[in-house]
Amino acid sequence: MPRAQRPAHIAMFSIAAHGHVNPSLEVIRELVARGHRVTYAIPPSFADLIAGTGAEPLLWNSTLPTDDKPEAWGTELIDNIEPFLDDAVQALPQLLAAYEGDEPDLVLYDITAYPAPLLAHRWQVPAIQLSPNMVAWEGYEAEVAGVRAELRATERGRAYYARFQAWLDEHDMATRTDPDRLAAQPDRCLVLIPQAMQPHADRVDASVFTFVGSCQGDRSHQGDWRRPAHLPSDAKVLLVSLGSAFTDEPAFYRECVEAFGGLRDWHVVLQIGKFVDPSQLGEVPDNIEVHHWVPQxxxxxxxxxxxxHAGMGGSQEGLANGVPMVCVPQAVDQFGNADMLQALGVGRHLPKEEATAQALREAVLSLVNDPEVAARAERLRRQGASEGGTRRAADLIESALPE
Incomplete structure (x- = not known):
């Protein structure tokens, strides 16, 4: 019987963030359906979501800021990266204890799961990174060298690098990687995004990184959404969402209401997140439905x-469904994603400070009324689907299982 068809214990590691967990869920569900035992190391807030895939949630306590307090991430680069190292150092003993006597045959891990490659090395099992966003390309390190040099020039930056390297040294990883390469240069990686969203895709090492595209599947557990029965067949639907974290933007939502409220032949699904009360939007016309959360x-x-907001999750879901996008990025990689979608000809990058009601309406209508945009969106949808998605990802994982 081929090894790929024998049940194996596969361990997945991630942090409690939708943008890092959601892209992997269908891959995990597929591996479970193929008969493998999958444990998923995750903080308690995501336990039910993981259990819904059929995997076994293996719980550990995290110190990372949560979606409830996005401001805790700070404003500088060092503010953004220190918490991941702090969390990894305190998480590793928890994970070692949890897997003692139950070591897996293979490790899967998100780019933020720093302990995972250390654990795989300790257990001497294969490890595959699952990247939910863009990956490094040939020449990437030279292009970001200036940023790293600036960081190392500060006392806080030097302390960060020294502590990170000492942690790697302690776990016999010094000859295998370094702080800058641990996440960016894995031994093997499945990239869970369409190749079209990857900068310099022609310079990505295909022996390390394989693009499998969006891994989507049945999300009925998240609920459903149906077009209102009264809508004419030619009425158009607009979704507005800034994701799950940076959603405390009542002024932006009011601009959306002004832009599309009462607009003939348009129905708007407006997600406002957990921080905004619907009363802050003022009077909302009948063609706009307001929710704290929707099954996107x-x-x-x-x-x-x-x-x-052009998070990678939403960006690739838009591409996978051939939907043109107006991008109003809020933080981190969203600005680059917005630029990429605009360069692909299926999006408009509209900076938040320029996102007035008039600008939003003009951007949406210009995209939807342009037949060339529709043609490009359909071509990218087909291209992404051809990359294989969930089944190809699971095939590649099974092929890496040890004999």
Whole structure:
């Protein structure tokens, strides 16, 4: 019987963040369906979500800031990266204890799961990174060298690098990697995004990184969304969502209400997140439904346009469904994603300070009414689907299982 068809114990590691967990869920569900035992090391807040895939949640306590307090991430680069190292150092003993006597046959891990490659090395099992966003390309290190040099020039930056290297040394990883390469240069990586969203895709090492595209599947557990029965067949649907973290933007939502409220032949699904009360929006016309949360993929499958923060999850879901996007990025990689979607000809990058009601309306209508945008969106949808998605990812994982 081929090794790939024998049940194996596969361990997945991630942090408690939707943008890092959601892309892996369908891969995990597929591996479980193929008969493998999958344990998923995750903080308690995501236990039910993981259990829904059929995997076994293996709980550990995290010190990372949560979506409830996005401001805790700070404003400087060092503010953003220190918490991941702090969390990894305190998480590793928890994970070692949890897996003692139950070591896996193979390790899967998100780019933020720093302990995972250390554990795989300790257990002498294969490890595959699952990247939910863009990966390094040939010449990447030279291009970011200036940023790293600036960081190392500060006392706090030097302390960060010294502590990180000492942690790697302690766990016999010094000859295998360093702080800058641990996440960016894995031994093997499946990239869970369409190759079209990857900068300098022609310079990515294909022997390390394999693009499998969006890994989507049945998300009925998240609920469903249906077009209102009264909508004419030619009415268009617009989804507005800024994701799950940086959503405390009542002024932006009011601009959206002004832009599309009462607009003939348009129906708007407006997600406002957990921080904003609907009363802060003022009077909302009948063609706009307001929710704290919506099953995004279910709406996108029926949408004609998407106003998004351009997180990688939302960006690739928009591409996978051929939906043109107006991008209003809030933080981190969202600015680069917005630029990429605009360069692909299926999006508009609209800076938040310029996202007035008039600008939002003009951007959406210009995209939707342009047949060339529709043609490009359909071509990118087909291209992404051809990359294999969930099944190809699971095939590649099974092929890496040891004999």
């Amino acid at each position: 993929l279910a709406v996108l499958r029926q949408a004609d346009a998407f106003i998004t």
